[in-house]
Amino acid sequence: MTTAELHTLTGAYALDALEEEERLAFERHLARCESCGQEVRELTATAARLGLAASLPAPPGLKVQVMGRVAEVRQQPPDSPDSASASRRRGRVMRWALAACLAGVAALGGTTLWQYQRADEAGHEAREARAEADRVARVLSAPDARMASTDVDGAGRGSVVVSRGQDEAVFITSGMAEPPEGKVYQLWFADGDRMRPAGLMNPSRTDQSVPMTGSVGAASAVGVTLEPAGGSEQPTTSPLALLRLPA
Incomplete structure (x- = not known):
């Protein structure tokens, strides 16, 4: 090419x-x-x-x-x-x-x-x-924006865009399966072995861009889990996806 x-x-x-x-x-x-x-x-x-x-x-x-x-x-x-x-x-x-x-x-x-x-x-x-x-x-649109993508196990495609200068990240999904009734997809920042909540996805939308809550800080990865409606303080299921944050 x-x-x-x-x-x-x-x-x-x-x-x-x-x-x-x-x-x-x-x-x-x-x-x-x-x-x-x-x-x-x-x-x-x-x-x-x-x-x-x-x-x-x-x-x-x-x-x-x-x-x-x-x-x-x-x-x-x-x-x-x-x-x-x-x-x-x-x-x-x-x-x-x-x-x-x-x-x-x-x-x-x-x-x-x-x-x-x-x-x-x-x-x-x-x-x-x-x-x-x-x-x-x-x-x-940040000058230092970097993106990583992966399949979300059994649920669609996910990408994370991070700006270290802005200390913020956005999670973008396409073709996400609707979660089971009473459940929601929850986002997490991974600080080593520790996971901290980073927002909930809209369960009724298959394609969406979600500004993650909280600062990126020293997080090395972003995770997606299936949680009870309203979210959890700590993951209650194994991650459907775990994306290493780009440097």
Whole structure:
């Protein structure tokens, strides 16, 4: 695979949609390509915002308005004006983000963008969702953000994104199985052999981005267990997944 081809895989990588061979090749490229790293962080943050969308009805005519403005949207210039390749990649980011927002409005019946515009009307729930989305985006777009992924035993796919500078982490899931009635997936920070609670996942959502509670601190790994509704002070089951936090 050529370097030019690798540059085009940022979106698929951010959505965890690459085959294993492609993912390994791209990660080797990513380790030495700063512009692709920035693009992956931006796309991952956009995907996470869409994943936090509330199920609110889109206003009449919104799709028509967005489609009508697509050709008029001016692309944001890159951070390095002297880099033509960076400009092309930044253009792809903006086009992808706009397309993703439109797809979310059309297919899901509401997006975080719409939620933001109507936050005052939606009240306390919308303000909490906005704060959560901002925290997720802050971590995913941090310059030092690093990601690790694994299968969650019998339950789907999980990824953890950590920013040591922010001292925060976000857990992202896709295709998670619904937990048994009266149970919930709980997140944990692992400090050596000690596990400390780091938040609960929404049992009704298969795809979600969860800002983990508490500081990362000296944690070396993140765990996922199945716990009674409301969570536990200490794990009561063996971890369904244990992800070593990237350095």
